[in-house]
Amino acid sequence: MSDAVDAIIGQWVAERPDLEEDLWPVHVLGRLQRLGRVLDKEFRTFAAQRGLELGEVDVLTTLQRSGPPYALPAGALLKAAMVTSGAITNRIDRMEAKGLVERVREESGGDRRTVRIRLTDHGHEVTREYMAAHLANEARMLRALGREESDRLGDSLRKLLETFGDTSIG
Numbered sequence: 001m002s003d004a005v006d007a008i009i010g011q012w013v014a015e016r017p018d019l020e021e022d023l024w025p026v027h028v029l030g031r032l033q034r035l036g037r038v039l040d041k042e043f044r045t046f047a048a049q050r051g052l053e054l055g056e057v058d059v060l061t062t063l064q065r066s067g068p069p070y071a072l073p074a075g076a077l078l079k080a081a082m083v084t085s086g087a088i089t090n091r092i093d094r095m096e097a098k099g100l101v102e103r104v105r106e107e108s109g110g111d112r113r114t115v116r117i118r119l120t121d122h123g124h125e126v127t128r129e130y131m132a133a134h135l136a137n138e139a140r141m142l143r144a145l146g147r148e149e150s151d152r153l154g155d156s157l158r159k160l161l162e163t164f165g166d167t168s169i170g
Contacts, residue, residue: 064124
């Protein structure tokens, strides 16, 4: 069995046989690159089928994971999403129009200028339904590996991410 990465490596070996031994990282990194693009498309399609954009899903799940009161300052969402402040403002505006989130001002003891983004009841419902379907979809996408092989791959990928300093979400 072979894939596009095998074909690319084969082309390089044919063109530059002197590189054959040095092409070993492409077996992993080339596949991770391609897989990233494939997964991004899968996740975007999955979200769109549910009337959401991936950025909206990111905000919904970040707020849900934060626990009660399911509200965070816009700056915290900005940091988690790694987008510009303008992009997060536009995202929140769209989500507010859909009834998924609401902007709330600090009421007691805090700076009244501080605005928190809070999940609405509708936002909770959408997030619960989305996550159940999303996890089933992810399990489907990993079916070819099975649980044990997926666990080993996850451990290996964690190790690789740690070497690049990707150890927290904040």
